[in-house]
Amino acid sequence: MAQRLEERILEYVKQHAAEGDPQSVVDHIDKYCSQNEWAMHVGDEKGLILDQVVKETNPTIVLELGTYCGYSATRIARLLKPGSRLLTVEMNPENAAVAKQMIQFAGVQDKVEILEGSTEVIIPSLKTKYGVDRVDFVFIDHFSERYTADTKLLEECQLIKKGSVLLADNVVFPGAPDFLEYVRTCGRYDCTYYPSHLEYSDKLDALEKAVFKGP
Numbered sequence: 001m002a003q004r005l006e007e008r009i010l011e012y013v014k015q016h017a018a019e020g021d022p023q024s025v026v027d028h029i030d031k032y033c034s035q036n037e038w039a040m041h042v043g044d045e046k047g048l049i050l051d052q053v054v055k056e057t058n059p060t061i062v063l064e065l066g067t068y069c070g071y072s073a074t075r076i077a078r079l080l081k082p083g084s085r086l087l088t089v090e091m092n093p094e095n096a097a098v099a100k101q102m103i104q105f106a107g108v109q110d111k112v113e114i115l116e117g118s119t120e121v122i123i124p125s126l127k128t129k130y131g132v133d134r135v136d137f138v139f140i141d142h143f144s145e146r147y148t149a150d151t152k153l154l155e156e157c158q159l160i161k162k163g164s165v166l167l168a169d170n171v172v173f174p175g176a177p178d179f180l181e182y183v184r185t186c187g188r189y190d191c192t193y194y195p196s197h198l199e200y201s202d203k204l205d206a207l208e209k210a211v212f213k214g215p
């Protein structure tokens with residue numbers, strides 16, 4: 001049996017999901033993590049809200065903060081139009097290695113690039129090192145203590161422009177009170193709150209959408 005939870009999830013997907021089918025990969029991760037071992041993917045309930053916001057945004061360039069095993073990268077990439085790309089940042093190299101294999105198995109590797117490292121280092125390098133001009137959609141799902149600082153960094157680096165959409169996971173559990181305060185009161189975002197539940201749980205959680213109105 002694989003030593004790490006993330007490797008057990010990948011093994012289950014490889015043995016049971018349909019290779020090249022991102023929906024099958026997503027469904028099997030949800031099945032494993034709801035029936036066998038809890039893990040911190042955005043999950044199926046909040047995932048449907050994520051799908052809806054991605055579809056209404058129809059982004060060309062997506063940035064994800066917090067790859068983990070690649071569940072939401074796979075979930076987002078399956079909805080992206082040809083020629084669009086998703087850059088996802090993961091600071092844990094073991095998780096990045098699992099995510100790389102998960103994304104490859106799902107067949108979305110041509111749309112997804114995993115950037116290993118911390119957000120505070122990678123965000124300022126997106127323009128120079130990764131050829132990014134602006135990001136249309138940002139899924140914020142790493143440690144909630146970094147949500148506000150990284151949002152300010154995206155503004156300062158001029159990576160978000162009028163109309164860019166931020167969608168933050170876990171604004172109720174574990175909670176991101178300073179992020180909610182910031183985006184709701186700084187005057188530069190139109191915010192929408194989506195109440196839901198923590199993945200694979202009946203604990204309350206929510207997503208917050210913050211559409212940038214410009215500097």
Ligand SMILES: O=C(c1ccccc1)c1ccc(O)c(O)c1[N+](=O)[O-]
Pocket residue numbers: 040041042066141142143144169170173174199
């Ligand atoms: O922080 C945790 C956490 C806290 C305590 C125990 C386990 C995980 C968490 C919980 C649910 C999430 O959806 C999520 O994205 C995270 N996270 O780390 O980014």
Ligand SMILES: [Mg+2]
Pocket residue numbers: 040041042141169170
């Ligand atoms: Mg989360």
